[in-house]
Amino acid sequence: MAMIRALGxxxxxxxxxxxxxxxxxxxxxxxxxxxxxxxxxxxxFSVEPGEVVGFLGPNGAGKTTTLKMLTGLIHPSSGSVEVAxxxxxRRQVDFLRRITLVMGNKQQLxxxxxxxDSLRVNAAVYGIDDAEAQRRIRDLAEMLELGExxxxxxxxxxxxxxxxxxxxxxxxxxxxxxxxxxxxLGLDVNAQARxxxxxxxxNRRYGATLLLTSHYMADITxxxxxxxxxxxxxxxxxxxxxxxxxxxxxxxEVRLELREPLPASTFAAYGTLEDLxxxxxxxxxxxxxxxxxxxxxxxxxxxxxxxVAEPPIEELIGQLFRREPAR
Amino acid sequence: xxxxxxxxxxxxxxxxxxxxxxxxTQYATMLEYRAEIVLWALSGVLPLIMLGVWSxxxxxxxxxATGGLSAQALGRYFLSAFVVRxxxxxxxxxxxxxxxxxxxxxxxxxxxxxxxxxxxxxxxxEQVTRLPFVLAMLALVFLIHPAVAWLPSPPxxxxxxxxxxxxxxxxxxxxxxxxxxxxxxxRAAALERLMYIPYLFLSGLVAPLEAYPEGVRAFALATPFxxxxxxxxxLLAGAEVxxxxxxxxxxxxxxxxxxxxxxxxxxxxxxxxxxxx
Numbered sequence: 249m250a251m252i253r254a255l256g257x258x259x260x261x262x263x264x265x266x267x268x269x270x271x272x273x274x275x276x277x278x279x280x281x282x283x284x285x286x287x288x289x290x291x292x293f294s295v296e297p298g299e300v301v302g303f304l305g306p307n308g309a310g311k312t313t314t315l316k317m318l319t320g321l322i323h324p325s326s327g328s329v330e331v332a333x334x335x336x337x338r339r340q341v342d343f344l345r346r347i348t349l350v351m352g353n354k355q356q357l358x359x360x361x362x363x364x365d366s367l368r369v370n371a372a373v374y375g376i377d378d379a380e381a382q383r384r385i386r387d388l389a390e391m392l393e394l395g396e397x398x399x400x401x402x403x404x405x406x407x408x409x410x411x412x413x414x415x416x417x418x419x420x421x422x423x424x425x426x427x428x429x430x431x432x433l434g435l436d437v438n439a440q441a442r443x444x445x446x447x448x449x450x451n452r453r454y455g456a457t458l459l460l461t462s463h464y465m466a467d468i469t470x471x472x473x474x475x476x477x478x479x480x481x482x483x484x485x486x487x488x489x490x491x492x493x494x495x496x497x498x499x500x501e502v503r504l505e506l507r508e509p510l511p512a513s514t515f516a517a518y519g520t521l522e523d524l525x526x527x528x529x530x531x532x533x534x535x536x537x538x539x540x541x542x543x544x545x546x547x548x549x550x551x552x553x554x555x556v557a558e559p560p561i562e563e564l565i566g567q568l569f570r571r572e573p574a575r
Numbered sequence: 576x577x578x579x580x581x582x583x584x585x586x587x588x589x590x591x592x593x594x595x596x597x598x599x600t601q602y603a604t605m606l607e608y609r610a611e612i613v614l615w616a617l618s619g620v621l622p623l624i625m626l627g628v629w630s631x632x633x634x635x636x637x638x639x640a641t642g643g644l645s646a647q648a649l650g651r652y653f654l655s656a657f658v659v660r661x662x663x664x665x666x667x668x669x670x671x672x673x674x675x676x677x678x679x680x681x682x683x684x685x686x687x688x689x690x691x692x693x694x695x696x697x698x699x700x701e702q703v704t705r706l707p708f709v710l711a712m713l714a715l716v717f718l719i720h721p722a723v724a725w726l727p728s729p730p731x732x733x734x735x736x737x738x739x740x741x742x743x744x745x746x747x748x749x750x751x752x753x754x755x756x757x758x759x760x761x762r763a764a765a766l767e768r769l770m771y772i773p774y775l776f777l778s779g780l781v782a783p784l785e786a787y788p789e790g791v792r793a794f795a796l797a798t799p800f801x802x803x804x805x806x807x808x809x810l811l812a813g814a815e816v817x818x819x820x821x822x823x824x825x826x827x828x829x830x831x832x833x834x835x836x837x838x839x840x841x842x843x844x845x846x847x848x849x850x851x852x
Contacts, residue, residue, distance in 0.1 A: 316681075319685060320684075320685075321681055321684055321685070321847065322847060323845055323847075339684070339844075341687040344685060344686060344687040345687055347685070348685065349681070349682075349685050351678075351681070354678050354679070354681065354682065355682075356682035358600065358604060360604055360607040360608075361600065361603055361604060361607075365600050365603060366600075368596050368600065369596055369597060369600050370686070371596075372592045372593045372595075372596040372597070373593055373686050373687060373688045374686075374687065375589050
């Protein structure tokens, strides 16, 4: 049975439509105008227990709105959603005990007190007895490399320490479904890596299902065998990252350094010539012909150096979003 | 039957543990803001200012000018009103509005505890933080003006100690209903300022109800406001007061308003767009 199932999920927000300037303000005051903005349209997907799925898309694509519907924070305008066998918008206690939402730009820890105080509150709210709570805090703190920081007021912690403490607080009740909205936002490279390895370990140890949004492609490549790509509220891809890359970039770039310059016509048999600067050549070769073309290039031409480059996924996705006409 | 009873016992123990932990944590938070709380408490000295105004009226016009209340009765009334006011201040609309706009409500909504209890515990913790300040203020007034010093009889003190939390619950219920408008408008706190006017004049904060004309007094008594200040203040001051009617009014108004607040919450949650979250 799927852990998360969304069927034809849609959300439309009604927003005020106001022109700038004094005239616009006065007109808006007298006659308010609103328009409907579809944030999510007809999104369907399902996630199996224990899966780690990346949710990709530019700002305003509808990722966070979808996460809010999956966690029951907002009601969908259309379609249906089921998480762990529950309808999230009913916010039943058993549902809330099974899920968590971590938002990189928001905090649940009490700002003026040490994280341990927030953890005490969470333990009481989730009905975890003191001994068990202590054990879980110890285990999670060890996984997150947190120690003395748990006894320092949250306001005195660095962003990375705070994020780790946020994760600890969000996972104390050991949820089986984790929704993570930009969990590494603003963290340095080391802290990002620590959070990533923690999430992978949590998934492995407890078999938890993870749905993660991130602008850092490193998070997605490290954690998510499967990605959902959403753009302008619609789902554009549901599959592996490799499939997405293949779909977006059917060619690989082959960079050559030759012993001596050759005429441009030489390269037509190997791929599409992108650039020729003396002895430096850039060719685009279709994926399925890559191995054969590289072998031939090495055998038939005076090659000093050869490099096959995969276009960065961020760039490919960026190109895709730019290509897609606004709806 | 036995299982149901043990479930109820476990539920009660769970609830008590949450209450204990929330209260102690909120109290620790409030202590971080003790200076601010003292300033807020200082801003609640309106009854003491009104005491000065009405004492002047009594001195020039006698008890006839103050609805038959002597200078001593006026002093005790306004001091009691000061105490009642200190322990019935409600600011949930401001913190809820702020939390909603900043997206802080979302983490609360994702936990199996109705967010209202966090706000209730914050208010109760704040009252505990205020307590030493209120006692110090009373001691100071008694020192300066020993004529108004009094000690309520134990039954009256006990009745007041029950009535004040009931008044707080009623005031909280009223403001919670307005707070639910945060789901429809981003500036619901402005409505609370509107509500402050009838609260100020009909509750007995600026004048004891005895000083009002008969018609106005009857009108005031038909609203929830006087039961939140005048009734517990007169109980504490040891004045003649319809005890049974007062407690019944507090209870009835609360029982009427709490379901309205609950319905507002349910409707609001349907509309909630998790602003800023």
